[in-house]
Amino acid sequence: MYVNGQLAGRHVGGYTAFSFPISKFLTFSGNKPTKAEVVVKLTNRYNPDIPPLTADFTFYGGLYRDVYLVAAEPVHFDLDNHASDGVFTTTPTVSATAAAVVVAGTLTNEASTTRRVTVLTQLLDRTGQLVARQQTRLALKASQTQAFRLALPSVRQPHLWTPDDPYLYRTVTQVLEGNTPLDEVSSPVGLRWFRFDAAQGFFLNGQPLKLIGTNRHQDYPGLGNALPTALAERDVQLLKQMGGNFLRVSHYPHDPAVLAACDRLGILASVEIPVVNAITDSEAFFQNCRTMQTEMIRQNGNHPSVIIWSYMNEVLLRLPTGIKRDNEPGRVYLRRVATLARQLDSLTRREDPARATMLVCHGDLNLYQQAGLTAIPQVIGWNLYPGWYSPDLQGFPNFLDRHRKDLPDKPLLVTEYGADCDVRLHAAVPKRFDKSMEYANRYHEFYLKAILDRPFVAGCAVWNLAEFNSETRQEAVPHINNKSLLTGDRQPKDTYWFYQAHLLRTPVLRIGSRAWTLRAGPAAGPDSLYCRQPVEVYTNQPTVQLQLNGRDLGTKPAVFGVARFMVPFGNGLNRLRAQNPGQTVEDQTDIEFQLLPARLASANLPFAELNVSLGDERTFTDAQLHQVWVPEQPYTPGGWGYVGGHVYKMPSDRLPYGSDRDIFGTDYDAIYETQRQGLKQFRLDVPDGQYEVTLHFAELEAAPAAEQLAYNLAGEKAEGSQAAPTARAFTVSLNGQPILPSLSADTYLRPLRATSFKVPVTARDGKGIIIDFTAQAGEAFLNGLQVKRNY
Numbered sequence: 001m002y003v004n005g006q007l008a009g010r011h012v013g014g015y016t017a018f019s020f021p022i023s024k025f026l027t028f029s030g031n032k033p034t035k036a037e038v039v040v041k042l043t044n045r046y047n048p049d050i051p052p053l054t055a056d057f058t059f060y061g062g063l064y065r066d067v068y069l070v071a072a073e074p075v076h077f078d079l080d081n082h083a084s085d086g087v088f089t090t091t092p093t094v095s096a097t098a099a100a101v102v103v104a105g106t107l108t109n110e111a112s113t114t115r116r117v118t119v120l121t122q123l124l125d126r127t128g129q130l131v132a133r134q135q136t137r138l139a140l141k142a143s144q145t146q147a148f149r150l151a152l153p154s155v156r157q158p159h160l161w162t163p164d165d166p167y168l169y170r171t172v173t174q175v176l177e178g179n180t181p182l183d184e185v186s187s188p189v190g191l192r193w194f195r196f197d198a199a200q201g202f203f204l205n206g207q208p209l210k211l212i213g214t215n216r217h218q219d220y221p222g223l224g225n226a227l228p229t230a231l232a233e234r235d236v237q238l239l240k241q242m243g244g245n246f247l248r249v250s251h252y253p254h255d256p257a258v259l260a261a262c263d264r265l266g267i268l269a270s271v272e273i274p275v276v277n278a279i280t281d282s283e284a285f286f287q288n289c290r291t292m293q294t295e296m297i298r299q300n301g302n303h304p305s306v307i308i309w310s311y312m313n314e315v316l317l318r319l320p321t322g323i324k325r326d327n328e329p330g331r332v333y334l335r336r337v338a339t340l341a342r343q344l345d346s347l348t349r350r351e352d353p354a355r356a357t358m359l360v361c362h363g364d365l366n367l368y369q370q371a372g373l374t375a376i377p378q379v380i381g382w383n384l385y386p387g388w389y390s391p392d393l394q395g396f397p398n399f400l401d402r403h404r405k406d407l408p409d410k411p412l413l414v415t416e417y418g419a420d421c422d423v424r425l426h427a428a429v430p431k432r433f434d435k436s437m438e439y440a441n442r443y444h445e446f447y448l449k450a451i452l453d454r455p456f457v458a459g460c461a462v463w464n465l466a467e468f469n470s471e472t473r474q475e476a477v478p479h480i481n482n483k484s485l486l487t488g489d490r491q492p493k494d495t496y497w498f499y500q501a502h503l504l505r506t507p508v509l510r511i512g513s514r515a516w517t518l519r520a521g522p523a524a525g526p527d528s529l530y531c532r533q534p535v536e537v538y539t540n541q542p543t544v545q546l547q548l549n550g551r552d553l554g555t556k557p558a559v560f561g562v563a564r565f566m567v568p569f570g571n572g573l574n575r576l577r578a579q580n581p582g583q584t585v586e587d588q589t590d591i592e593f594q595l596l597p598a599r600l601a602s603a604n605l606p607f608a609e610l611n612v613s614l615g616d617e618r619t620f621t622d623a624q625l626h627q628v629w630v631p632e633q634p635y636t637p638g639g640w641g642y643v644g645g646h647v648y649k650m651p652s653d654r655l656p657y658g659s660d661r662d663i664f665g666t667d668y669d670a671i672y673e674t675q676r677q678g679l680k681q682f683r684l685d686v687p688d689g690q691y692e693v694t695l696h697f698a699e700l701e702a703a704p705a706a707e708q709l710a711y712n713l714a715g716e717k718a719e720g721s722q723a724a725p726t727a728r729a730f731t732v733s734l735n736g737q738p739i740l741p742s743l744s745a746d747t748y749l750r751p752l753r754a755t756s757f758k759v760p761v762t763a764r765d766g767k768g769i770i771i772d773f774t775a776q777a778g779e780a781f782l783n784g785l786q787v788k789r790n791y
């Protein structure tokens, strides 16, 4: 930062506050400073000495939090202590009958004469009544700084702070010269005590309390990291409304408004510095980590919501190039990581003995043990994704039980778990990595049960509260990580209601599918006028009764918070109403259903449009265009479907079908990421009339030339190999007319790029629409097909 052209100070790191004294750069007219120019220069260029080095979130830049100009009297509380308040309130002992409150800090005299002052601390209750006070007199010589420590008289019968009753006292600490206040700092005070127990979990104020909540990133669509504080506070409120009591502030300290909201709303919090995936073995990196940890603690330590300081996230996930867990450089690297962890852990315990230290690991227990990391912190956090990144959900409880056995003295938190959830995608038979809402629902049901069944698990934090930007991700929505309970614009997914049903004690009854109110599906049979699809109701009531357009669909028991119904949806508006038998709580939602005729020439249900995602098992709802894409099906006479071919599957053990590569030139990646290869025909036995056919293609089998990422802040190239485009050529004809005579890499099929063609067609003589695919080289393919009847 420069003031009037002179360097005032430098700060390293993008997630903690910094402050610089600027008085000496100012010019004065009398005792008023004349106009000054303050210039802040920032860079987010990759620097191996500054964490984070890599991570699954976008490293934005700029000054994105509040900036203050602080004007102080010559005698003031310390302004140069790592951008902290300079005054620290602690509660060394708290019980149900008495609480000790201590206020400590440093006073500075920048005047040229000795000043005699009083430092006075008052503890006030929520209504502003004085509870206790303490003061001390100090004489500060010119340019002297002096520490003070004021132990307030014990608070009798304290009103304890809990998630249900987050009662806040506050300290107001003043420097007075005679009766004139020169400076004042206040802090929230929550009187509570806690402990972690390896066998029994977490205790608050002597009572067991399962910590359940989420992680959060500071991210919002269209704003990046530059969130107004109101949005940061809203996130904490949404967590509270879900019934959560825990927030892992990941993977770096957030705006102070977040912890202030946690204090007010009764959310316990863990905060960490951004050491993610790997370290650099340099003194500068180690020093920067220590400074960040110190800044984090001093800037946030006054928040009673904080119970954990953490300092590494999955630090062994990405071993640097050439380093293997069992070679000599690997052993050296692991020792250095452990050295850094020990430094940060003991620094934290020194700085703040009242909070627990935590190190967060990915699910490779052997590796963290081998490195000696599991022995260092007071609590171990595990980020566990069995059933997502690895095949079997059962791996999750197995891992927890293994921790209990192998590390019997170490308290544990499940610091992350989650599954991608794209609210546009729905699967009748959900599969791992299909990104459907239904798979995420199953995943969370399984995980929460395993967590609740194990008292030794102190708590858990879902990854993540809301969707967030991650530039290098290539998913159904590229650059977005959607393992979350809320969409980017903070609309609840079904999983949010699921947790609410488990966590709130007030009656909860919510029809799920809030993000799936536009649906489509085929009629159950040639003369049928309905299609059965699932609807889930999230509740803490024993049973749920559901009505469809006023008609009773029966009563179902809620099993682990969910009552499941198969609803016969008719074409058009379907009003669902759910209630508990006592009718004390109810919910209602409208679902618009586009019923597709089983027989396309049906007079009862005239054909209007069909949108098909080939090689896909999911439906895709496009809220913007008000269209629903249905999964492919084989052709049957009278109906529609493909003839021949097979589902494309990228060589990956995770994806059940399709690809997860970013498809360029479209926002409909999910449609273009799946395809049917080798198909011969697509037929629709539509009645005679005038139609419009749109065919969608994207070559999935070759990687594109590396494209520069929009936020390529690390200077890395886009991921992916430079494989040559697949040799393929095919023609497409429509009702016997060649419409696309030469589709190949030389014409339109550029790798991972969306291409579509819209063609008018007349169906006549009862022959419907027949699209023929003829391969000259390789296999023909089709990703999506839309057919609309014009008249």
Ligand code: GCB
Residues within 6 Å of the ligand: 055, 056, 057, 251, 313, 314, 362, 383, 416, 463, 481, 483
């Ligand atoms: C993790 C990381 C987190 C990622 C998450 C994911 O383990 O700690 O930063 O975003 O997994 O979605 O893969």
